[in-house]
Amino acid sequence: MIYTCLTTYMLSTVVLSSCQRNDAILRNDFDGPYADGSYKWAIQTEGGIFHEQRGSVKANPEHSLLVEGQYQYTAPDGQVINLLYKADETGFHPVGDHLPTPPPIPPLIQRALDYLASLPPKDYN
Template sequence: MFSRVAVFFVLSSTCVVLGQQSDDIIRNDFEGPNPDGSYKWALQTEGGIFHEQRGSQAPPGGAGEVVEGQYQYTAPDGQIIRLLYKADENGFHPVGDHLPTPPPIPPAIQRALDYLASLPPRAENDYNY
């Protein structure tokens, strides 16, 4: 399973690199898969596209694999897009300045949520439907 994930990311990154521009690849480092299931790789083009990733088995008590990485490229509007990510048993977690963020919770709604959280828990048979 782990090697299939690694192959998928390598192939998808290579397709992105080759599909966007015809830049020369100036960095192409691969290590693994190792006996413990870990791996790491990095690709970089002369045009500024960069993608690196590392993966390993989840720490004791966790399930599956943990994959961490980052990529960077220049968008057509000139903005540099940089994304850090982690994928683990809890899903995919991207971080980047270009990602949208939810608006803040309005104060009245936050007060209502705080009030509800302060109430003692009710027994399941206390609810009247």
């Protein structure tokens, strides 16, 4: 797990340095990893890139890692991109206004799905 935390930190630093070669790093904090597996870090450049993350080990049978964070930067078109994320044993879960969303389910399809969900389960044995 220490390897994963440090790899994530170093990867972020490399990405920042390759994307913004002339921007000074204003903030570069790293705490941990601690004995309980928790850590947190944050980095910020004068060019407006900000990324912070914290992680901990969940007390479940798998002792899975829970990671939460956010990053922000300005896209080439001038749009400020702000993404919040959570990653756990179920996958990566991003939230951001810039992310595409699926179209709504057409009413007839939704009615069919609701009907199928209302049927009793079949025993195929």
